[in-house]
Amino acid sequence: MFIVVIIVAFIALQFFQPEKNNQAIDNNHIFSSTDIPAPIQEILKSACLDCHSNQTRYPWYDRISPVSWYVTNHIEEGKEELNFSEWKRLSAIDKISLLNKICEETEEKKMPLKNYTAMHKSAKLTDKQIAELCNWAESYGMKIFKANL
Template identity: 40%
Template sequence: MNKQRILIGIAVLAVAIQFIRPAKNQSEGVSANDITKHYEVPADVQKALKVSCYDCHSNNTTYPWYSNIQPVGWWLNHHVEEGKDELNFSEFASYPKKKAAHKLEEVAEAVTDHWMPLDSYTWIHKDAILSDQDSKAIATWAKALQDSLAK
């Protein structure tokens, strides 16, 4: 009887948490501070950034179906918030030049050393795995933009 009450309690809790959902990271259109509105981003780099980076590093996340299941949705929301705190391409133009240059240095390092995108992301999002060509294009673009901001 005691085990049955515990199981019922767990089931009720599991259903109840489904109604506590984090706000979605989705905005209308492109932000006025979006990197593409202020700096030249080659088409191949922009495509790679959108596929491999923007879910966690912009104001527009494309959510998978399982993000509607709690506590997975909470975990994803936390992950996206951490990503945006670290770098947000949608708000990039609002960064002071020194910070922007440093972020670009980190972008180049992250793709060159292959620690971004995260393995936990690419396990499910196979299309987000950067080819060597994509990594090189992003790193080259980031370094060039970094240099231009230093002037």
């Protein structure tokens, strides 16, 4: 009997789903400028954009409540700090500071989140990729700085 209650509750829970994070990409996206190198785009796509953009790819297990709520919470918190879909709206100083943090967080292995790489193996960055991302972030930050002197 108890197991039936659990199963019914679980099924009922599936009717309560958070809103999906999948808006259309517009011109404010960081990739809408042509100067982001392809390997960097690949790194961001595979390891960051699910939580730091308005376009999340949802594997099947992310659609199951309560996992879906847990995931949505991470996406909301992640987007609050950094949203690559809104990149072009940021001031130069915010961009530069975020680029610094992108390097810092990945070098310290704080990003992408461990819970995420446990489920998304392709999001695990190699040391080479981290170095690549950092080099890019540094030179892109410098470019923005110089353009705004």
